[in-house]
Amino acid sequence: MKRLNTVEDFKALKEGLFRSGPQSGRVIVIPAGTCCQASGANDLIRTAKRELLNRGLVGKVALRITGCHGFCQMEPNVLIEPEGVFYPKVTMDNMVRIVEAVSQGEILEDLLYMDPRTAEPIQKAKNIPFFARQVRTILRQNEKTDPCRILSYIAEGGYTALSDMLASCKPAEVVEAIRESGLRGRGGAGFPTGRKWQMLALQPNGDGKFLVCNADEGDPGAYMDRAVLEGNPQSIIEGMLIGAFATGATDGIIYVRNEYPLAIKNLGTALRQARALGLLGERIIGTDFSFDIKIVRGAGAYVCGEETALIRSVEGRMAEPRQRPPFPIEKGIEGKPTLISNVETWANIPVILRRGAKQFRAVGTEDSTGTKIFSLVGKIRNTGLVEVPMGMTIAEIIEEIGGGPEDGVPIKAVQTGGPSGGCIPVDRFDLPVSFDGLAKAGSIMGSGGMIVMDETTCMVDVAKYFMNFMKDESCGKCFVCRKGTQRMHEILDDVSKGRASLDQLSLLEDLATVVRDTSLCGLGQLAPNTVLGTLRYFRDEYLTHIEAHKCPAHVCRELNTYRIDPNICVQLGHGCGICSRACPEKAIFGEKNHSHRIDLNLCRKCGICLDLCNFNAVIVE
Amino acid sequence: MWDMPGSLQLQCSHCGIAGEQSCLDWMWNYRTGPTRSGHMIHLKVNGLNVSVEKGTTLLEAARFLGFSIPTLCHAEGLSPYGACRICIVEITENSKSRLVTSCTYRATEGLMVRTASSRVINARKMIIELLLASCPQSRKIQDLASAFGVRQQRFRQQQEDCILCGLCVRMCKEQMMAGAIGFRGRGDRRSIGTPYDVRSEACRTCGACMYICPACQLRCTFNEPEKAVCGACANLSPPCLDKTNFEDMMCYMSPCVACEIKES
Numbered sequence: 001m002k003r004l005n006t007v008e009d010f011k012a013l014k015e016g017l018f019r020s021g022p023q024s025g026r027v028i029v030i031p032a033g034t035c036c037q038a039s040g041a042n043d044l045i046r047t048a049k050r051e052l053l054n055r056g057l058v059g060k061v062a063l064r065i066t067g068c069h070g071f072c073q074m075e076p077n078v079l080i081e082p083e084g085v086f087y088p089k090v091t092m093d094n095m096v097r098i099v100e101a102v103s104q105g106e107i108l109e110d111l112l113y114m115d116p117r118t119a120e121p122i123q124k125a126k127n128i129p130f131f132a133r134q135v136r137t138i139l140r141q142n143e144k145t146d147p148c149r150i151l152s153y154i155a156e157g158g159y160t161a162l163s164d165m166l167a168s169c170k171p172a173e174v175v176e177a178i179r180e181s182g183l184r185g186r187g188g189a190g191f192p193t194g195r196k197w198q199m200l201a202l203q204p205n206g207d208g209k210f211l212v213c214n215a216d217e218g219d220p221g222a223y224m225d226r227a228v229l230e231g232n233p234q235s236i237i238e239g240m241l242i243g244a245f246a247t248g249a250t251d252g253i254i255y256v257r258n259e260y261p262l263a264i265k266n267l268g269t270a271l272r273q274a275r276a277l278g279l280l281g282e283r284i285i286g287t288d289f290s291f292d293i294k295i296v297r298g299a300g301a302y303v304c305g306e307e308t309a310l311i312r313s314v315e316g317r318m319a320e321p322r323q324r325p326p327f328p329i330e331k332g333i334e335g336k337p338t339l340i341s342n343v344e345t346w347a348n349i350p351v352i353l354r355r356g357a358k359q360f361r362a363v364g365t366e367d368s369t370g371t372k373i374f375s376l377v378g379k380i381r382n383t384g385l386v387e388v389p390m391g392m393t394i395a396e397i398i399e400e401i402g403g404g405p406e407d408g409v410p411i412k413a414v415q416t417g418g419p420s421g422g423c424i425p426v427d428r429f430d431l432p433v434s435f436d437g438l439a440k441a442g443s444i445m446g447s448g449g450m451i452v453m454d455e456t457t458c459m460v461d462v463a464k465y466f467m468n469f470m471k472d473e474s475c476g477k478c479f480v481c482r483k484g485t486q487r488m489h490e491i492l493d494d495v496s497k498g499r500a501s502l503d504q505l506s507l508l509e510d511l512a513t514v515v516r517d518t519s520l521c522g523l524g525q526l527a528p529n530t531v532l533g534t535l536r537y538f539r540d541e542y543l544t545h546i547e548a549h550k551c552p553a554h555v556c557r558e559l560n561t562y563r564i565d566p567n568i569c570v571q572l573g574h575g576c577g578i579c580s581r582a583c584p585e586k587a588i589f590g591e592k593n594h595s596h597r598i599d600l601n602l603c604r605k606c607g608i609c610l611d612l613c614n615f616n617a618v619i620v621e
Numbered sequence: 622m623w624d625m626p627g628s629l630q631l632q633c634s635h636c637g638i639a640g641e642q643s644c645l646d647w648m649w650n651y652r653t654g655p656t657r658s659g660h661m662i663h664l665k666v667n668g669l670n671v672s673v674e675k676g677t678t679l680l681e682a683a684r685f686l687g688f689s690i691p692t693l694c695h696a697e698g699l700s701p702y703g704a705c706r707i708c709i710v711e712i713t714e715n716s717k718s719r720l721v722t723s724c725t726y727r728a729t730e731g732l733m734v735r736t737a738s739s740r741v742i743n744a745r746k747m748i749i750e751l752l753l754a755s756c757p758q759s760r761k762i763q764d765l766a767s768a769f770g771v772r773q774q775r776f777r778q779q780q781e782d783c784i785l786c787g788l789c790v791r792m793c794k795e796q797m798m799a800g801a802i803g804f805r806g807r808g809d810r811r812s813i814g815t816p817y818d819v820r821s822e823a824c825r826t827c828g829a830c831m832y833i834c835p836a837c838q839l840r841c842t843f844n845e846p847e848k849a850v851c852g853a854c855a856n857l858s859p860p861c862l863d864k865t866n867f868e869d870m871m872c873y874m875s876p877c878v879a880c881e882i883k884e885s
Contacts, residue, residue: 301807303807318804322703322725323703323721323722323725323726325727325729471808472808472809473807474807474808475807475808475811476785476804476806476807476808476809476810476811477702477703477787478703478704478705479704479705479706479748479751479752479784479785479786480706480748482785482808482809482811483751483752483754483755484751485808486809487776490776490777503775504775507776510747511751514743514744514747514748517720517744518706518720518744518748519706520703520706520722
């Protein structure tokens with residue numbers, strides 16, 4: 001690639017790309033993010049390449065490998081452009097058929113997505129309810145760009161915002177545009193990004209300033225940032241370049257967790273290509289503006305997402321938070337002013353400059369503008385990444401985009417914000433998803449995890465799971481967070497095993513409040529949220545565990561009693577005996593063609609019989 | 622650490638704001654070094670107006686006024702750490718109040734500080750209860766519990782000998798310039814020790830870590846001198862074990878395990 005030496009060079013390159021493309025032929029788009037690869041996208045890519053070569057279609061039908069498109073439930077999927085035909089769950093055999101159909105301009109009706117409600121096939125991706133209700137500003141770019149080809153990003157309008165800004169804007173105007181857009185940090189706290197930029201711009205520029213992209217996404221069940229990092233790393237680089245120009249920052253750091261190897265690889269490629277084109281490094285496209293970015297790999301601790309701990313980790317020390325103030329914006333990495341923003345925030349910056357702040361504001365609510373990506377997981381039909389305008393209600397996201405419950409079991413709550421967030425019960429699903437909307441229900445929007453729970457989920461077990469996570473991930477510096485999470489987990493464990501008393505429940509509540517009040521950093525302050533949230537909305541479940549020694553969802557194994565329905569066992573299963581053979585305690589007695597029974601004195605309540613019985617004869621009470 | 626001015630300054634030398642002339646509302650001023658110079662900061666501690674130099678922590682301000690705040694992980698001469706959370710105070714800023722550790726929080730203009738509000742006391746009692754549940758044998762923690770009227774602990778009793786306050790780590794690094802011990806692990810696996818649990822080259826067996834420790838009484842490992850972080854009783858020359866006069870010994874444990882054995 002030839003280095004671009006002037007803004008005009010960039011414009012010429014861009015126009016050249018527009019002239020040569022978009023190709024007249026069809027494009028087979030295969031998403032190959034980590035999630036797609038896990039479900040077999042690599043096989044599809046191999047098959048598609050081979051078929052294109054064998055059939056002599058090179059040059060007629062193009063192939064584009066992109067990041068995840070978001071509909072993870074239906075992966076590996078294939079998208080055919082320009083029609084936008086969507087094939088879900090494609091196998092290698094079907095891939096051969098798809099290549100053939102694409103070359104002849106046909107659509108394979110039998111492979112199309114079936115709407116589970118109407119049982120009608122839907123041809124185009126944009127008509128599928130999962131996609132139809134979303135506003136895919138960021139994720140749309142994942143479909144259009146190849147993360148390993150910078151020209152593909154430029155052809156889609158990438159770096160236009162940067163070159164226009166370098167040609168005509170003053171830094172203060174850029175800060176003002178971001179302020180006007182009302183963009184708020186997507187990492188969870190929701191601090192206005194424009195204000196942060198202004199604060200950094202006002203810091204004295206003596207020894208340099210740092211921009212950091214926080215890509216240490218550690219929430220269980222959340223992977224929005226990974227999709228953006230893998231699918232569109234150039235947008236983050238462009239966002240950081242714009243930020244550096246506006247605030248006078250000199251060094252950029254992308255702090256990405258080591259558990260995202262594909263993201264690190266794609267980021268490295270993207271940085272190399274941007275440097276080769278002269279879009280990164282010294283004298284960017286011939287102007288006086290210089291800025292470079294390096295990747296720092298996180299060593300894998302949840303607390304590294306906390307900004308003061310992140311700074312220490314970047315400096316090569318143990319990741320421990322410290323007292324704020326001084327805020328990183330005054331004293332950050334090596335004591336220099338540091339601005340830390342989330343991946344999604346950076347990805348939104350080029351969009352704002354390209355479309356204008358007013359148009360960005362038009363989406364979303366008054367105090368939370370723009371769109372937000374959520375990772376919708378759990379007991380829901382359509383798992384995946386959804387990008388919705390702020391202000392959409394939880395019910396809309398879960399019912400219309402998510403497609404409602406998975407197996408017809410009613411949904412009872414949604415956990416937002418990961419282990420730091422809280423549970424929102426089903427009767428409050430009319431709440432709008434925005435920074436302030438969710439706070440009213442005692443939860444946070446957080447970085448965007450949304451875990452859906454139905455009646456087969458035990459809320460005590462959920463609280464125990466998240467507390468176990470927090471107990472392991474607390475850095476251990478401050479005593480309250482370290483011991484508090486351990487003790488809360490201890491009490492929750494007692495509750496789930498039916499050993500707790502009501503006094504312990506009130507102790508749990510007191511302890512949770514103290515940990516929230518007195519912990520040093522956000523991790524400790526938010527750690528009791530799940531406990532407090534479940535206690536607020538699902539106290540009756542706790543009381544059932546404690547007083548009746550029963551788990552309503554039959555999740556807490558120690559509280560279950562198993563028995564075998566003699567009628568089903570004999571009539572359907574003819575006393576097959578699979579349970580008695582598998583029982584590790586030899587607690588099930590019976591003969592073939594006769595009903596089996598469980599000796600409750602011997603039963604260890606492992607539940608193996610329940611899992612193995614093919615006739616649902618084992619009943620849990 | 623600080624010099625009291627000869628006469629109480631009733632006016633901020635920098636901005637000229639004067640305090641009220643009552644015996645309780647008084648302003649004070651001290652100098653502690655080159656870093657703490659410049660603008661004076663006015664704040665209110667338990668209703669008393671004070672003005673302090675920039676960089677003063679809330680703990681220093683409150684203690685100077687005579688309000689006692691208990692601490693465990695704080696020691697003069699060592700950098701503030703904020704690990705034990707015992708020294709929490711309630712601060713009010715922009716009509717929002719929250720709890721912060723006074724040892725690490727620096728005074729800011731217009732801050733309202735309460736060192737013994739019910740929220741502070743309740744939280745402190747809970748922290749002491751947590752401490753008692755983990756390290757019941759520490760004299761210092763027992764004294765704290767008694768001072769705050771904590772008579773029971775409702776958690777499952779553990780017997781640990783370290784509260785990970787980090788005093789020894791900071792002592793070793795900042796005062797002894799050794800840096801022989803440090804933290805490792807996180808969460809419930811966090812602990813203090815030398816790298817790979819072998820005796821560190823940097824350790825001079827000065828015993829300062831044991832001298833400053835508020836909780837652990839069991840760190841003395843004279844039986845295993847290759848592991849010991851003090852080891853004065855066996856490693857010094859002549860070793861403490863050979864000495865006859867207790868005053869000559871280089872031991873900070875009371876009672877010293879080694880000495881007791883020797884005396885008997």
